[in-house]
Amino acid sequence: MGGGIYEQIEMNWASWSDFFAMGGYALYVWGSYGVVFGLLALEIALLIQRKRSILQQLDRMRSAVHRSVR
Amino acid sequence: MVYVTPENTATGQERFIGHASWFKYSSPQMFFPLAGKLVPWFAVAALLFAATGLYIGFFVAPTDSQQGEAYRIIFIHVPAAWMSMFIYVVMAFWAGVGLTFNTRLSGMMASALAPTGALFTFLALWSGSLWGKPTWGTWWVWDARLTSELILLFLYFGFMALQAAIDDPRRADKAGAVLALTGVINIPIIYFSVQWWNTLHQGASVSLKSAPTMAATMLTGMLVMVLALWMYSIAASLMRVRCIILERERDSQWVAEYMSRLK
Numbered sequence: 394m395g396g397g398i399y400e401q402i403e404m405n406w407a408s409w410s411d412f413f414a415m416g417g418y419a420l421y422v423w424g425s426y427g428v429v430f431g432l433l434a435l436e437i438a439l440l441i442q443r444k445r446s447i448l449q450q451l452d453r454m455r456s457a458v459h460r461s462v463r
Numbered sequence: 464m465v466y467v468t469p470e471n472t473a474t475g476q477e478r479f480i481g482h483a484s485w486f487k488y489s490s491p492q493m494f495f496p497l498a499g500k501l502v503p504w505f506a507v508a509a510l511l512f513a514a515t516g517l518y519i520g521f522f523v524a525p526t527d528s529q530q531g532e533a534y535r536i537i538f539i540h541v542p543a544a545w546m547s548m549f550i551y552v553v554m555a556f557w558a559g560v561g562l563t564f565n566t567r568l569s570g571m572m573a574s575a576l577a578p579t580g581a582l583f584t585f586l587a588l589w590s591g592s593l594w595g596k597p598t599w600g601t602w603w604v605w606d607a608r609l610t611s612e613l614i615l616l617f618l619y620f621g622f623m624a625l626q627a628a629i630d631d632p633r634r635a636d637k638a639g640a641v642l643a644l645t646g647v648i649n650i651p652i653i654y655f656s657v658q659w660w661n662t663l664h665q666g667a668s669v670s671l672k673s674a675p676t677m678a679a680t681m682l683t684g685m686l687v688m689v690l691a692l693w694m695y696s697i698a699a700s701l702m703r704v705r706c707i708i709l710e711r712e713r714d715s716q717w718v719a720e721y722m723s724r725l726k
Contacts, residue, residue, distance in 0.1 A: 415535070416531045416532035416533075418597055422533065425593045426539055433695060436578070451709070
């Protein structure tokens with residue numbers, strides 16, 4: 394790679410609109426990458442949500458125990 | 464207090480190996496904070512590898528002479544497909560360890576890996592379908608490679624459904640382990656399907672015949688994306704195993720102490 398990279402950028406894409414057009418395969422290429430990264434982000438969001446709801450639930454349980462002890 | 468229940472007391476093996484310094488992490492209580500510390504590192508590594516891999520895939524690797532730009536799906540399709548198989552093997556490994564040594568954390572690791580593995584299986588099928596349409600002219604074909612990958616998705620679903628159907632977590636782990644270990648037979652079938660049968664799916668991507676420089680940048684981009692998905696999978700499954708640990712150990716003393724430290 395090295396010094397050849399910049400020549401290859403010019404070789405690959407003439408402009409940003411050229412880049413987004415993906416040589417006419419935009420639907421297929423961006424349809425793949427969009428769904429992959431969208432669902433991976435969703436998985437992480439759901440995991441954060443799941444941890445939060447467990448902690449809230451445990452917290453409610455704990456305060457219920459404290460009330461019953463008192 | 465009612466914190467300690469028989470379900471949450473350590474098994475004999477855990478008490479025994481608790482003395483060895485490394486093996487102490489095989490107890491959910493010890494692994495929980497370790498996993499929490501590891502997650503950010505794997506998450507950052509995943510982002511860095513993904514940024515590098517995408518840069519190589521879109522800006523360094525040149526256009527394919529036969530498939531044009533459609534081939535760029537390879538940088539996500541092949542890594543996702545590899546992960547779908549690899550995660551299954553790791554899942555079955557932990558399920559087998561749990562079945563053999565009766566360690567609780569192993570079963571939890573297996574359960575934590577299944578949804579991420581199923582996700583990558585779906586993504587491999589999805590990106591493959593979007594690659595198949597412009598190159599083969601069809602979204603789907605019932606050939607050996609695609610069909611065995613679809614069976615893999617059903618194996619993940621079966622594993623998760625079976626575990627969800629059994630109330631006792633230890634029994635759910637055992638039943639899931641038997642299913643996971645039986646399903647391992649499908650992995651070599653997927654992998655070698657392109658050699659064993661006449662499939663529409665192309666052979667192994669790593670040996671794609673092209674100009675040498677192109678093969679090198681393509682291979683580099685693909686391998687960096689594989690690393691990104693590895694790091695992602697580790698981060699996601701560690702996050703999930705922490706949830707599973709908290710859910711299963713909710714009545715234990717250490718979770719109570721952890722909760723009071725959060726306040």
